[in-house]
Amino acid sequence: MTDSKRPAVETNQATERLVTKHRLADFDIRPDILTTLERLGLTHATPIQERTLPRALAGGDIAGQAQTGTGKTAAFLLAIINQLLENPRPAAEDNASTGASAPRAIVIAPTRELAEQIDADARSLTTDTDLITTVCYGGTGYQSQREALASGTDILIGTPGRLIDYYKQKVYTLRYIEIVVLDEADRMFDLGFIRDIRYMFHKMPRPESRQSMLFSATLSHRVLELAYEHMDDPVSIEANTESVNVNAIEQRVYHVSKDDKPALLVGLLRSLEPTRTLVFINTKRVGEQLTSVLNANNFTASILSGDVAQNKRQKLLEDFKTGQIDLLVATDVAARGLHIPEVSHVVNYDLPQNAEDYVHRIGRTARAGNSGTALSLACEEYVYSLPEIEDYIKYKLTSEVPGDDDFATDLTIPAQPQHKKGGRNNGKNNRRRTGRSSGNTSARSSTR
Numbered sequence: 001m002t003d004s005k006r007p008a009v010e011t012n013q014a015t016e017r018l019v020t021k022h023r024l025a026d027f028d029i030r031p032d033i034l035t036t037l038e039r040l041g042l043t044h045a046t047p048i049q050e051r052t053l054p055r056a057l058a059g060g061d062i063a064g065q066a067q068t069g070t071g072k073t074a075a076f077l078l079a080i081i082n083q084l085l086e087n088p089r090p091a092a093e094d095n096a097s098t099g100a101s102a103p104r105a106i107v108i109a110p111t112r113e114l115a116e117q118i119d120a121d122a123r124s125l126t127t128d129t130d131l132i133t134t135v136c137y138g139g140t141g142y143q144s145q146r147e148a149l150a151s152g153t154d155i156l157i158g159t160p161g162r163l164i165d166y167y168k169q170k171v172y173t174l175r176y177i178e179i180v181v182l183d184e185a186d187r188m189f190d191l192g193f194i195r196d197i198r199y200m201f202h203k204m205p206r207p208e209s210r211q212s213m214l215f216s217a218t219l220s221h222r223v224l225e226l227a228y229e230h231m232d233d234p235v236s237i238e239a240n241t242e243s244v245n246v247n248a249i250e251q252r253v254y255h256v257s258k259d260d261k262p263a264l265l266v267g268l269l270r271s272l273e274p275t276r277t278l279v280f281i282n283t284k285r286v287g288e289q290l291t292s293v294l295n296a297n298n299f300t301a302s303i304l305s306g307d308v309a310q311n312k313r314q315k316l317l318e319d320f321k322t323g324q325i326d327l328l329v330a331t332d333v334a335a336r337g338l339h340i341p342e343v344s345h346v347v348n349y350d351l352p353q354n355a356e357d358y359v360h361r362i363g364r365t366a367r368a369g370n371s372g373t374a375l376s377l378a379c380e381e382y383v384y385s386l387p388e389i390e391d392y393i394k395y396k397l398t399s400e401v402p403g404d405d406d407f408a409t410d411l412t413i414p415a416q417p418q419h420k421k422g423g424r425n426n427g428k429n430n431r432r433r434t435g436r437s438s439g440n441t442s443a444r445s446s447t448r
Contacts, residue, residue, distance in 0.1 A: 046071030
């Protein structure tokens with residue numbers, strides 16, 4: 001479980017320059033909650049909050065389109081907290097009568113990182129109340145999470161697998177759920193969680209007897225179908241904050257052969273000297289190889305993939321945020337639900353095979369209204385995704401063939417079976433970010 005003494009909701013940092021002129025005090029929010037918001041420095045609504053709070057606070061169902069970092073977490077948490085405080089739990093619904101923990105609100109998230117972030121924000125917003133929040137996710141803390149949930153909770157936050165596990169053990173019941181939030185619904189589909197989600201919905205009170213809120217990066221047909229199947233007359237609300245962020249990102253595509261991508265990446269990193277960089281790859285195997293190459297060339301890099309143990313994952317993210325790691329090589333597990341400030345560059349070492357994932361990846365930079373840079377290496381294996389990406393974002397990306405000076409000519413390739421062909425390693429490590437030598441083009445493919 002996350003530290004309950006966390007000083008402030010992270011959405012404050014992520015949205016402070018994306019606010020509207022609409023003050024949160026103008027909404028029908030309890031005075032004691034407003035006092036907490038002011039203490040946390042949250043005074044004005046973001047676009048998604050401005051559009052969702054009136055209906056959410058009134059108990060209406062919402063299908064909202066919004067990205068991470070736009071304030072959607074605070075929007076649904078404020079609605080939950082306000083309702084639970086306005087309508088105290090009936091005495092008949094305590095643990096003694098149900099025989100199991102009886103949460104009144106549940107927030108379902110696709111990833112452990114997002115569940116942790118929602119829990120951290122919920123704890124900050126409920127500091128001055130007697131509401132209890134509990135977070136459950138896989139990979140760690142099985143017994144401690146189980147005990148915390150069994151002791152009773154008001155707001156339950158978690159990932160589908162762990163939530164269903166505890167439910168089937170009768171650690172808690174879904175009979176008294178008043179509010180359910182499904183966050184990043186499109187990601188639920190991508191990760192194969194929809195059957196689990198439907199299972200949980202069927203164990204809750206009927207849609208007309210509870211409030212339901214769904215948030216998704218895109219309100220695709222499959223997401224809307226889920227909304228109308230399990231919600232009570234939901235209103236679709238969109239906040240186009242992500243398109244603004246995308247426009248604030250300098251985007252470039254380099255056409256390069258697959259074999260030349262390591263040399264180009266190292267060369268670009270030396271030239272650009274980014275402060276904090278996310279490098280996205282499509283497979284864990286490529287990520288492991290690339291991480292070895294980056295470390296061999298005097299960068300500090302680590303890989304974040306779906307099967308990294310939770311304690312190691314948390315340490316990696318903390319080291320990345322504090323600057324102890326300046327390059328994080330990641331699969332799409334890191335594309336959503338992560339609040340990492342001041343990412344200056346995002347590199348698509350592999351172009352994503354899904355156009356929506358391109359937007360989610362590059363959206364890790366240019367946060368909080370800042371600018372950022374996104375570089376994509378389009379090789380023969382993944383270049384076919386480029387037209388779909390350009391069609392999705394509705395403009396043509398700036399493309400170029402890299403020049404000789406863009407490549408590292410002294411690249412060190414660690415001894416690995418997959419690199420037996422060699423051809424780029426001259427046997428010496430170059431000092432980190434000290435400039436590149438020129439003239440030696442034999443290390444690159446002649447088909448460039």
